Amino acid sequence: MEPISESVKKKSISDIKDTPKLQFYRRKLPDSCIPFSSPEGKKIFxxxxxxxxxxxYFKLAAQFRTQDEPAFCGLSTLVMVLNALEIDPEQVWKGPWRWYHENMLDCCVPVKVIEQDGINLGQFVCLAECNGLETKMIIVDENATLEIFREVLLKYTKQDDYLITLSYSRKVLSQTGDGHFSPVGGYHVERDLVLILDTARFKYPPHWVSASLLFEAMQVKDKSTGKPRGYVIMNKKPSSRPLLLFRLSDQFGITLEKSYTKSNMSMLRGWKAWLAEPCDSCVNIEGIIANAVNFLVKEATTSTQQEFIFTTQLDIKCCQGISDQHLCSIKTLIDELQDHEVYKLVDATFSTKFANTNCEALFGTPAVSFNEPSGSMKCVRMLQSQHFITLLLLCSPYKVMVDTLQNTTGAMLDTFLQQIMGLEETKYLKNEIGLLKKQFKVLFCSYKICCK
Structure with missing residues (x-):
């Protein structure tokens, strides 16, 4: 074969660069799907x-939106549900309006990561729960049945205060692509057809699909988790609020594999090991908290990298557009944290032994834009190591982290903290702690750091 000349090579490269990318104006629905707006689709409706x-259907239809990014099907589905169930995000979207948008859903997974990779079912549920939704997730594995799925459709399509979302493989429906999220918009009992309100409206319009085919599509394993997909029943959680201020940092979020370092994984494993140590002599909460602070500060100060477990909500970092109600809630939350008995015990040890530690916050840091807070936002700059260590103590899911709680440090700490939390009357702190604890549980279980 004769060698290719440089001029031919350059021409070939130029031709490749000038070749336009494939473009589409929607896709044709396969025969397995019935278009919602077709004569047959209207009759089914x-x-x-x-x-x-x-x-x-009606509340969802009022909030039906097209996803902003190709990988945003999970976020757009969740935004539809949150706004349909009238959840107040307690943060401003634009102008004076408090309203959910995809870019506000960053409490479990950074939005930039979702933009590239999408989310799996566990991450979807985590996002739903930290934004005030009560969820029941059903994985369509060997224990799930089509009959139960049909019973769920029968029950919840007859009401508008519970909504169903699906995670399924498009391939089974003979559609292009693979993993996808969509909310259920209705059910035709006699024909066993489910209305899918597809948020990728640039690709496929809303359509009717057989329940049995959808069930098969949910059985397909998600490549990112190795587990089958499934569906989630969601409703507005009574007396629940979204996370007001705190969140896991990107380094310790449930996308930990994206920022894996030996230091952050070592810290989590070390914390687990310390909690699993025998604690026959643990007789009072003061001693246990003091020992915990000593261990955690030592662990953090010996780390080769500056890493944080917690940070603050990204929506607040710009210090602009925060509603007075949200700002007032933040202040109350910080006051409740500082008044908490555990914080006082942490502060007593930290201030005595580590007052000269050269680090503004070992276990957390306010978002970068808080460096120059203005006026009333100065309250957030008060956050120090003591606040974040207290959060870690209150949020750690001890029963998940320690294989056996009997006579261990984790057992005693868990018992003491439950007693104290039961006595504390707080307006916002219990909700914040509960949501963060759920995320920690997902974190530990996702990376098999400690799961039974």
Missing amino acids: QEALLFGHMEC
Whole structure:
């Protein structure tokens, strides 16, 4: 074969650069799907409405949106549900309006990561729960049945205060692509058809699909988790609020593999090992908290890298557009944390032994933009190591972290903290702690750091 000349090579490269990328104006729905706006689709809607299984449709239809990014199907589905169930995010979207948008859903997974990789079912549930939703996740594995799925459709499509979202493989539906999230918009009982309100409206319009085919599509394993997909039943959690201020940092979020370092994983494993140590002599909370602070500060100060477990909500970092209600809630939350008995014990040890530690916050740091807070935002700059160590103590899921709680440091700490939290009357702190604890549980279980 004769060698290719440099001029031919350059021409070939130029031709490749000038070749336009493939473009599409939507995709044709496969025969397995019936377009919602087709004559048959309209007839199915009318009949399902008469049967009473379209009640979930109207609130979702009022909030139906097209996802902003190709990988945002999970976020857009969740935004539809949050706004349909009238959850107040307690933060401003734009202007004076408090309203959910995809860019505000960053409490479990950084939005930039989701933009590239999307989210899996566990991450979807984590995002839902830290934004005020009560969830019931059903993995479609060998224990799940089509009959139970149909019972769920029968029950929850007849009401509008519970909504169903699906995680399924498009391939089984003969659609292009693979993993996808969509909310259920209704159910035709006699024809066993489910209305899918597809948020990728640039690709496929809303459509009717057989429940049995959808069930099969949910059985397909998610490549990112190695587990089957499934569905989630969601409703507005009574007396619950979204996270107001704190969040796990990107270094310790449930996308830990994206920022893996020996230091952060070593810290988590070390914390687990310390909690699993025998504690026959643990008789009072003061001693246990003091020992915990000593261990954690030593662990942090010997780290070769500056890393944080906690940070503050990204929506607040710009210090602009925060509603007075949200700002007032933040102040109350910080006051409740500082008044908490555990904080006082942590502060007593930290101030005595580590007052000269050259680090503003070993276990957490306010978002960067808080460096120059203005006016009333100065309250957030008060956050120090003591606040974040207290959060870690209150948020750690001890029963998940330690294989056996009997006669261990983790057992005693868990018992003491439950007693104290039961006595503390707080407006915001218990909710914040509960949501963060759920995220920690996902974190530990996702990376098999400590799961039974």
